[in-house]
Amino acid sequence: MGRPETPGTAGPAAAPGSGSADGADLRPPDATPAALTVGPGEAQRHPHAARPVVVASSLGPLAGLRADPDESASVGGPPATALLLPGYSGSKEDFAPLIDPIAAAGIGVLAIDLPGQYESPGPDAEHEYRPSALGPVIAGVVADEAAAGRRVLLLGHSYGGLVARAAVLAGAPVRGLTLMDSGPGELPMGRRRSDLDVVEPVLRRRGIDEVIALRDASGQWSSTHPHVVDLLRDRLRRSAVAGLLGMGDALRSEDDRTAELVAAVRARRVPCLVVCGTDDDAWPVSMQRTMADRLEAEFAAVPHAAHAPNVENPSALLDVLVPTWRTWLRDDILG
Template sequence: MTDELSDSQLAAHQAERIDLPGRHGTLAALRGGPASAKATVLLVPGYTGSKEDFAPLLDPLTDAGFAPLAIDLPGQYESPGPDSEAAYTPDELGTQVTELVGKLVADGERVLLLGHSYGGLVARAALLSGCQASGLILLDSGPSAITDPDRVAVLDYGTAVLRDKGIDAAWQLREQSLLRNPWYTGLPERLRAFQRERFLRSLPAALITMAEVLRTSEDLVAPLSRELAARAIPCLVACGEHDDAWSVPTQQRMAERLDADFAVLPGCGHSPNTENPSALVATLLPTWNSWLA
């Protein structure tokens, strides 16, 4: 995992910060791309994430002729959302992704949908609700709930603190854990400050529901496989070689069940988009170009 600022959520890029219409208010987004792009790539972040998780990808994708569009989901960072916990399930968020893709398609754009981690569960739900994407990428996401006992314990305890003591106490708990990680302590202070601000601006209702889904999500690979096959939508499953949320073998089996391409990205764990973005881009571009040929 790299600790260089250039490979982080604060990587410099030429994308424009925009607001998109959404049912609960505007969706904060970063948009890049040439005037006439091969396709729009809708980038959906995971639990505790945001559009900035894709910052290192924005310029390379633009340079390759694609139009990246990275969003904050409702309840994340700069996108408002309701206080209802029911609003943040994959089905509810997937419906909003489907609506956004529908607007892009209506404007004449082809859309490739990429979901990272929890965003993969949202992207899956979007496809199952009829999303008009021309391709699906599941990045470090899984077929069902996370089973790693350490991660499950963190989600359990973090949710209890969030409910009982609020977002500030939940961040203090999270930061205490991070400070035991040499990777985190080696990060530049402004990147650590960004991660602190982003977490504190997230809605507790969103964090609570996402954590619950990560602990309990059912296996929906079979219906997704049928949907992809019925509409001839190509799919890629990709993951970091050291992913500790869903194991590499678990994701490989998911790819086989989806009849999808599969790629393991070297030198990274659960977030290749920030840990080894060059390897991720080198995998995505030829895949997408083959899909669009």
């Protein structure tokens, strides 16, 4: 059996309104999800039927959102869970629009805050937030899900993709790996890397409130709903400074470990998907496509999206994820 899981108590409760039962009624089990209506800048507050939970890990409790699958839409075999890992300065709420449609397609969802993010406590040392350190932590979470009889489809967004890769390299028993807007190694030169260069000394010398003030002044949140901006500020303020510094450093120094990952997924016959927004401004789309070729992975680019299709165009992203994952699960049953 896996480690015990407890109901979550911190943070905003999941809101009903687009539950899996409604989604399942709109389409036959094998169809792609019905189109979502998500207002501009409102994704992290999109209503869903997931319940807050606390998941045990080797680094302590991790805050999560769990949604049970609609069993009538299952492809058969043991139950499946999509384990969703957010990116740098992100949180489980970044996946809010995806939760109910994935569950309605017969796949459970467990979206978590990584150690040190938002509602998950984390260690004090910066080096413990590198992908090589967090990977074994997530591998343990995957192992617990597997011990509970669930097949795990692991997805990592941006920095979460580097952590997901490290989890697979650490032996996580996944049934599929999805790398979303995540590259083969460190961020290439560009705006996002420059932003990290600017933020690091401010964070070290003046603290997180000054970083929030910088983001406010930059207009970065100007097109975001005020209710969501409150969440973004709160989660940044509650995230571990050591975590932001450690992840930021890793984003500028992570080695290309694609060759190691190729060997691991081939040896264990783990199917892979690389997906990104067509206008990704972190790792170039061409770089991610090349990584997919090296992995012999499926590749998809989501239109009208940049670095976060989960919030920018979740409907089109689901059109990629759900059919792909269901095919993997069906192939797993067939052997």
